[in-house]
Amino acid sequence: MLNLSKQSVSKRVNEQFELHSLNTLHTPRSAVVLKRWLMAIVVILLMVLFLPWQQNVTGKGDISAFTPKDRPQNIQNIISGRIEKWLVKEGDLVQQGDTLLVISETKDDYFDPNLPARLQDQLTAKKAGLDSYQAKIVALEQQIVALEQNQKFSLQKAKNKVKQGVLKVTSDSTDVIAEQVQFNIAQTRYDRGEDQYKNGGLVSLSEFESRKLKLQETRAKLVSTQNKLAISRQELTNAQIELNSIGAEYAEKIAKAQSDKSSALSSLAAGQYEISQLSNKITNVDIRRNQYYIKAPQEGYVVRALKAGIGETIKEGESICTLQPFAPEMAVELYVKAMDVPLITEGREVRLQFEGWPSLVFSGWPSTSVGTFGGVVKVIDRIDNAKGEYRLLVIPKIHKGEQDWPKQLRMGSGVAGWVMLDDVPVWYEIWRQLNAFPPTLKQEPEGALNHKKAK
Structure with a gap:
């Protein structure tokens, strides 16, 4: 009905x-x-x-360390050598400075067991040679000082001799003039007496002969004084030549001494260079011999030996084993898509799911998720990897009531993470997912805002 x-x-x-x-x-x-x-x-x-749903950006990655020093590292040898003995095995905990293995020399330049002593002997001999060069330099400096003083004395002596020559020339010139006057007088008297003797006999023959003899004497004295004046002038010329040659002579001697000093200084510098080289070589040999013992750079676990056999040769800088530092500061390397990076800032909360720990995850309702752990974005890479993804470094979230990360975590374990964004209704999130729209961001977290204000 x-x-x-x-x-x-x-x-x-x-x-x-x-x-x-x-x-x-x-x-x-x-x-x-x-x-x-x-x-x-x-x-x-x-x-x-109409319930609130917290938007998030998903990413995957693995466990790493926040600081590079805490990440697994390959132990490398500085010098090439031959493995003689392993002192550790894989899984051992070693302290900083512990010897991992011992190698022996493979270069023939360092085979001699007494090489440091021989190099020390060479260094001692070179230092003795330097002492002799230094003594030679001191002697040459003293010789140069003595030559300069002798040059002053010789110049003064030569100048005095020139002055004496000038005075002597002046004196001899005066004597020549006087003798010339005496000769002229004697010549006049002789001529007058000759006339008087021939014309009237006013002068006797003996008087005439006496005047003739006097004339000969004055002529002889005049010639003698003229010769003496010529000799004095020649001596003055020789003194002046000697004065001029003293400067050249001592300049040559001083130049030769300075040249010898320069050669000694050059030899001294060359010896100092050789000593420096020998000292450097001795230090290098000592350091090289210390490199025969490859030691742990820090406390950690020997994870994997990359070289095994006794007697096996290794090259310079070749990896020998892997060391995992003890008690590293854990972090998560999380990789997200490039389109989500602009929405992520430092300080954003992250929920993490570690492989091996059971969990029940509701990504939009983190408070209802079970088995997840809290984290905070600390670093965002500036460049992407080969897959176009960007790396985030996530450190543990320190908050009252937040569960600590498991102590059993190992480096390289897989991690899934959700970077938490804003709260939106569930219907909006469904509509966004159906339309493949990116998440929205209304405001940045307080940490990022405070960071920008500080700048």
């Missing part, structure tokens, strides 16, 4: 006609229960659509 009219006849019909078939027509109880369940589910779904 459709019950289109307001007048219901079903009751009267049931009273007048007791129809058993109509009484059996009623809604089954299971359908009512199903209807109620469906209505409750729909209501719950509608309520869920």
Whole structure:
């Protein structure tokens, strides 16, 4: 019956006609229960659509260390050599400075066991040679000083000799003039006496001969004084020549001494260079011999030996074993897509799921997730990797009530992470996912804002 009219006849019909078939027509109880369940589910779904959902950016990565010094490192040898003895085995905990293995020399330049002593002997001999060069330099300096003093004395002596020569020339010139006057007088008297003797006999023969003798004497004295003057002038010329030659002579001697001094200084410098080279070589040999013992740079575990055999040769800078530092400062290397990087800033909270730890994750409701651990974005790489992804370094979140990361974590273990963003309704998140829109960001976290204000 459709019950289109307001007048219901079903009751009267049931009273007048007791129809058993109509009484059996009623809604089954299971359908009512199903209807109620469906209505409750729909209501719950509608309520869920309006619940807050925290947007997030997913990423995967592995466990690493925050500082490079805490990451696994390959122990390398500085020099080439031959493995003689291993002092550790894989899995051992070693302290800083512990010897890992011993190698022997492979270069023939360092085979001599007495090489340091021989180099020390060479160094001692070179130092003795330097002492002799220094003594020679001191002697040459004293010689140069003595030559300069002798030069002054010789110049003064030569100048005095020139002055004496000038005075002597002056004196001899005066004598020549005097003798010339005497000769002229004697010549005049001789001429007058000759005339008087020949013309009247006013002068006797003896007087005439006496005047003639006097003339000869004065002529001889004049010639003698002239010769003496010539000799004095020659001596003055020789003195002047000697005065001029003294400067050249001593300049040559001083120049030769200075040249010898320069040669000695050059030899001294060459000897000092050789001593420096020998000292450097001795130090290098000592350091090289210390490199025969390859030691642990820091406390850690020997993870893997890359060279095994006794007697095996290794090259310079070749990796020998891998060392995992003890008690590293754990961090997670999380890789995210390039389109999500602009939404991530330092200080963002991250929820992490470590491989090997059971968990039940509701990425949009982190408070309801079980088995996840808290983290904080500390570093965002400036460049991407070969796959176009960017690396995030996530450190543990230190907060009251936050669970610490497991102590059993090992380097390289896989990690899944969710960088938490803003809260949006569930219906909006479903609509965003269906349309493949990126997450939204309304405001940056307080840590990033404070960082920008500080700048």
